[in-house]
Amino acid sequence: MLRKAPTLRNNNGALQVRVRLDGKDHFINRLGRFEDPIARARAQAISAEIWRDYREGNLDWSLSRYKPLVEGKDPDLLKAMEELMLRKRQGRTTHAYRVLKRYGGALRTEREVREFLRWMEAEGLAASTRSTILSTIRTVQPNNKALSVAFIKVPHRSVQEEVLSKGEIQMVLEEIRTNEEWFYACFAVWLGTGLRNAELIGLTWDCVRLEAGELLITKTLRRDGVYTHKRHWAGTKTGKSRVVPLRGDLVALLKDHKDQMAALGLDTHKGLVFVTPKTYGHLYDSGLELVWKRSQRRVGLAPRRLYAQRHSFLSHALAMGNSPADLAAVAGHRTEQLLNTYAKPTGRVVLPYWEES
16 A cells, blocks of 8 residues: 655755655665755655555556666666576576567556567567567566556367378388488387477486386486577476386387497496487487478478477377376376377377277
């Protein structure tokens, strides 16, 4: 609650507007020198605007609307977004900060927010991306009314978009075998196990049990959200280890792959199973995505994202009649989450047969 109009304050010669909200003092700075009559007039106008908005029920409780811009930018918002990026270290928070920094404008009024949304659309950002950016910005300014009322309509994505058919998977894998041979074992194992990106990239030979025909997933090589080509070792997403079975053809493929890595002098005891062809360092999402998408284009398919491999594996495995509980254990999911996320049409329908055999 704002009990009285904001007042001017002298902070060692710097002019501030003091606003007391719900018993706590908040200060609006960068208004100029206290002895400057122009700065004092500007501060009085800000004080009057806050009091008027409060009386009319339009107060921006974050106070961001009343703070002066610096060269047209809102430094408080940018600072808050940068702190969120460094704390979360997630790709979406980093992207939101970089987009906002590139835009450079303020988001204090509904008009300014509408201009920002139009700018993002003109930049070619997808509706889902724009919505995520807006949601991320709201987390650092939860009381910004202009942000809270903004809305982006995200088109519904068909559940089949992420799932490749059996024939499409065969075509893409054959294309990778022919034109991207270095990456064939990687993508074949990926489509045959449904591992998460960071699990596949961080898979080491000591977790490949060829004789038992299984993978032991205990760790990940997780991407740093701030520095996209930097990765660090971490646990699994659920914090639990799990066993993922391998088909016989994948066991044979990995045996051949291991022999090839050994011939190159690479560590086939605890080293990474899949590495880059030039430096033999860990793989990157961006590099894998280039291979994945251009292979799909070569066979005439609309490119799906990398995660489509996990979607395709689990959706087909469900359609083949595997127990959802068993698959959830293999995937590292709760059963209900598996069904909600991956129970998608694959074209594999087993029809009932009524006549006696």
